[in-house]
Amino acid sequence: MIQxxxxxxxxxxxxxxxxxxxxxxxxxxxxxxxxxxxxxxxVIKTLSxxxxxxxxxxxxxxxxxxxxxxxxxTAIMGVGLAGIGLSVMHDANHGAYSSNKYINQILGxxxxxxxxxxxxxxxxxxxxxxxxxxxxxxxxxxxERVIVRLSPEAKRYKxxxxxxxxxxxxxxxxTFTWVAxxxxxxxxxxxxxxxxxxxxxxxxxxxxxxxxxxxYIFVLPxxxxxxxxxxxxxxxxxxxYVAGMILAVIFQMAHVVEETSMPSPTEQGTIExxxxxxxxxxxxxxxxxxxxxxxxxxxxxxQIEHHLFPKICHVHYTQISKIVKKTAEExxxxxxxxxxxxxxxxxxxxxxKQLGRNTHAPAIHMH
Numbered sequence: 385m386i387q388x389x390x391x392x393x394x395x396x397x398x399x400x401x402x403x404x405x406x407x408x409x410x411x412x413x414x415x416x417x418x419x420x421x422x423x424x425x426x427v428i429k430t431l432s433x434x435x436x437x438x439x440x441x442x443x444x445x446x447x448x449x450x451x452x453x454x455x456x457x458t459a460i461m462g463v464g465l466a467g468i469g470l471s472v473m474h475d476a477n478h479g480a481y482s483s484n485k486y487i488n489q490i491l492g493x494x495x496x497x498x499x500x501x502x503x504x505x506x507x508x509x510x511x512x513x514x515x516x517x518x519x520x521x522x523x524x525x526x527x528e529r530v531i532v533r534l535s536p537e538a539k540r541y542k543x544x545x546x547x548x549x550x551x552x553x554x555x556x557x558x559t560f561t562w563v564a565x566x567x568x569x570x571x572x573x574x575x576x577x578x579x580x581x582x583x584x585x586x587x588x589x590x591x592x593x594x595x596x597x598x599x600y601i602f603v604l605p606x607x608x609x610x611x612x613x614x615x616x617x618x619x620x621x622x623x624x625y626v627a628g629m630i631l632a633v634i635f636q637m638a639h640v641v642e643e644t645s646m647p648s649p650t651e652q653g654t655i656e657x658x659x660x661x662x663x664x665x666x667x668x669x670x671x672x673x674x675x676x677x678x679x680x681x682x683x684x685x686x687q688i689e690h691h692l693f694p695k696i697c698h699v700h701y702t703q704i705s706k707i708v709k710k711t712a713e714e715x716x717x718x719x720x721x722x723x724x725x726x727x728x729x730x731x732x733x734x735x736x737k738q739l740g741r742n743t744h745a746p747a748i749h750m751h
Contacts, residue, residue, distance in 0.1 A: 389516065389649040393658040398715050402660035402692075405711045409693060409704050420696045422481050429679065429699075430472050430491070437464030437498070444619075445608055451615060458619035462626025465498055465559070469631060470682035471698070473498075477506055478694045496593040499563035499601070503586050504570040507579045514694060518639055518646045518666035519655065525635060526646065533739045534640055537648060544740035548733045555632030556625040563597065563624070637670050637728040638687035642735050643720045644668055661717060663691040668720035669705070670728035677725070678702060688719065 393399055413420050422430075440457035443449065449457075475481040476491035495502045508524050516522035520537030528538040532551045571590055574580045605616055645665045649655055655662060667688050671677045677685055683698025684690060689705050690698065712719040722728035 389519065389522065389653045389655055391659045391662060392654045392656055393661075394656050397658050397661060398717075399658060401658065401711070401715050401717065405660070405692070405708065408707050408711060409696075412704060412707060413700075418700070419483070420480075420693075420700060421483050422475070422697045423699060426471075426475075426481070426697055426699045433464055433467035433471055435464070436467055437461055440464070445605060451611065454611075455619055455622060458623040459626050462623040463630070465623060465627040466630040467680060467682075468494055468498055469500075469627070470634065470680070470684060472682075473502065473505075474682050474684070475697050477502055478510065480695045480697045496589070497597065499559065499594075499597045501562075501567040501571070501590055501593070503580060503590065504567055504574060507574045508570065510694075511579055514691060515659075517663060517691060518644060520646055520648055525639065532736070534636075534736075535646055536739060537646075538739075540740070547740040548737040551736055552629075552633070552733075555636070556629040558628035558632045560621065560624040560628060563594075567594070633725075633729070634681055634684050636732050637722070637725065638668055638684060639666060640735060641668050641720070641722070641728060641731040642738075643718070643731075660692060664688060664712060664717050664719065667691050668722060668728070670722035671724050672702070672705065672721065674724065 412418075440460045444454050444457050472481075473492055473495040476488045477495065479485070479488050481488050481491055492502050495505055513523050513525050518526060520526060520535040526534040526538075528535070530541060531543070531554050532547055533540055533544040567590060571580070571587060575583050575587070580586055601620065602616070606613060609616065644667060647655060647657070647662075647666075657665070669686055669688050671685050674685070683701040686698070686701035686705050689696075689701040689708055692708060693704065696704070709719045709721075722731065
């Protein structure tokens with residue numbers, strides 16, 4: 385069973401911080417007569433992400449292309465696959481894409497159509513990761529793994545001594561494990577809790593969408609293409625490796641860097657902090673001045689804003705980040721920000737080295 389913890393802020397924590405911040409963000413939208421949901425830019429981005437994924441796929445199926453060209457197109461499909469996850473289904477499954485819940489449900493279901501499980505994702509991401517960010521044992525993004533040690537509470541194996549050399553290579557297999565077996569294992573775990581409703585229906589949906597995915601991504605191409613199964617398998621793995629690498633790197637740069645803390649609950653099952661301040665202390669932004677990344681990454685390089693306001697569409701993060709940073713500074717609170725992807729990656733690798741070679745936790749910020 386999954387442990388639950390409560391946030392109990394001590395007297396020294398500025399309890400009105402989030403109230404003030406939320407009012408300022410609300411005022412920004414009201415004064416500008418803006419919707420916090422998707423705008424025309426977001427719609428164009430949505431169509432673009434699906435095009436990056438689907439156009440190469442139809443080209444592979446319909447054109448008589450050399451093997452190396454098809455292989456290159458599977459890599460482009462990986463970019464589109466990650467883009468759908470970052471920019472479309474992510475906002476939709478947070479309820480941020482539209483004020484209409486049915487539009488969110490439809491676009492959120494795109495995760496199921498590209499091999500994942502929107503039901504599992506909502507539990508892992510919306511409930512566990514966003515509520516218990518960087519809390520060992522609760523946030524599955526830093527859960528214990530044999531290959532990579534991402535938390536000071538995780539068991540340390542001898543192989544972790546070298547993890548800062550090899551970890552990034554294994555990040556590329558993230559989405560491949562999802563479509564292969566992880567979704568089934570997660571469903572079994574989550575179905576034992578009250579976090580999944582209509583358990584039999586969700587199991588049926590999970591199995592049927594897996595059948596649908598493997599039918600169009602594997603069976604159909606092998607029926608129409610004059611290639612061997614192992615040649616197609618290379619392309620399939622390439623697509624998922626590219627997508628997994630993009631997704632994993634963006635996720636890790638946001639939470640597993642040197643400054644961010646990983647506090648453990650007290651024996652009473654509490655985190656002695658305000659939830660919003662906990663988000664500031666466990667989250668970092670990066671490459672906020674990179675327009676290409678801002679467009680492609682679904683605002684996840686503005687991870688602080690996303691964690692504080694997950695129901696606001698990411699196209700607004702660039703503007704509200706100014707409000708968040710200013711308010712955090714006024715209250716003397718951290719606002720971690722790496723200038724570019726290189727700096728964030730270097731910090732991540734240094735932390736991996738630290739976690740691989742000793743059992744000491746990163747600094748835990750207390751008030």
